[in-house]
Amino acid sequence: MTRSEARREDAPPASAETPHYHGHRERLRDRFRKAGAEGLADYELLELILFRAMPRRDVKPLAKALIARFGSFAETVSARPERLAEIEGLGEAAIVEIKIVEAAARCLAKSSIQKRSSMSSFAAVIDYCRTAMAFLDREEFRILFLDKKNFLIADEVQGVGTIDQAPVYPREIMRRALELSASALILVHNHPSGDPEPSTEDIYMTHQIIAIAKPLNIAVHDHLIIGKHGHASLKSMRLI
Structure with missing residues (x-):
């Protein structure tokens, strides 16, 4: 076997190349930068949150499963951690990311009444x-x-x-x-x-x-x- 043939055999198969969802992630981030939350569906906002906790996974099915269970983006981030944990594939790191968003929303809303x-x-x-x-x-x-x-x-x-x-x-x-x-x-x-x-x-x-x-x-x-x-x-x- 020649050295070039060995390199070809050692190379990862086509299926192991950059996952298809990596391009989707950047496109979704770009849409958010240009249009804000109003330009995205509820499940897409959840995808943006899940990207951080699940860098090597296609999170769109999981985001859609969350919306199907809880009804909306707001209801999902407000759900109790134990209820979020009932969703198959949603781990502790992802739940923490979701609850951080809820905490940030509360802090922003509360700041508007604290000093007035x-x-x-x-x-x-x-x-x-x-x-x-x-x-x-x-x-x-x-x-x-x-x-x-x-x-x-x-x-x-x-x-x-x-x-x-x-x-x-x-x-x-x-x-x-x-x-x-x-x-x-x-x-x-x-x-x-x-x-x-x-x-x-x-x-x-x-x-x-x-x-x-x-x-x-x-x-x-x-x-x-x-x-x-x-x-x-x-x-x-x-x-x-």
């Missing part, structure tokens, strides 16, 4: 709450604690529950408000069903909290209910 009066930037409050809660698959009850000038002191989750309820303890909320020297609260919870219409229980619980807060000179500015398809404000609905 929450009541003067109500649209930003809604945007933040929707980013944080609209696509969760379990009900979550959170409190925005405000100072005398309605600037945000703290944003804390007070209870995480099931698909249709989360535990709420009014006296614990007041205890925490006093610890933080909060002068006002905005109550927020989500409806995983997507419908933000307040229930009778939501209204009753809100009035319970208001009754306990009033003697302590703590105002309850609003109770927001967040859903996939919008939000409801008990104050705007004149229910408080």
Whole structure:
């Protein structure tokens, strides 16, 4: 066997050449650079995230599987890690990349209300709450604690529950408000069903909290209910 023949035998087969998806990755990145997120489908945005965690794999089928399971890009990045892990082929590194995107979105939304009066930037409050809660698959009850000038002191989750309820303890909320020297609260919870219409229980619980807060000179500015398809404000609905 000549030396040139040996080199030909040692060369990788055609199938081992640069994988077909490498060109696809660069084309997709180029489209994102030129058109932004609006120019890409939800599964393509997920591909961009998965590229970092899976450099040697065609991730388009996996991205499409995620959208098929969870419904959208927003619902995918909001999904709990244990639910993401149910998708065959999605490893820990990829799940971490997805959750980093969710964390970044929350930080950006929260920054818009941290240095301004929450009541003067109500649209930003809604945007933040929707980013944080609209696509969760379990009900979550959170409190925005405000100072005398309605600037945000703290944003804390007070209870995480099931698909249709989360535990709420009014006296614990007041205890925490006093610890933080909060002068006002905005109550927020989500409806995983997507419908933000307040229930009778939501209204009753809100009035319970208001009754306990009033003697302590703590105002309850609003109770927001967040859903996939919008939000409801008990104050705007004149229910408080």
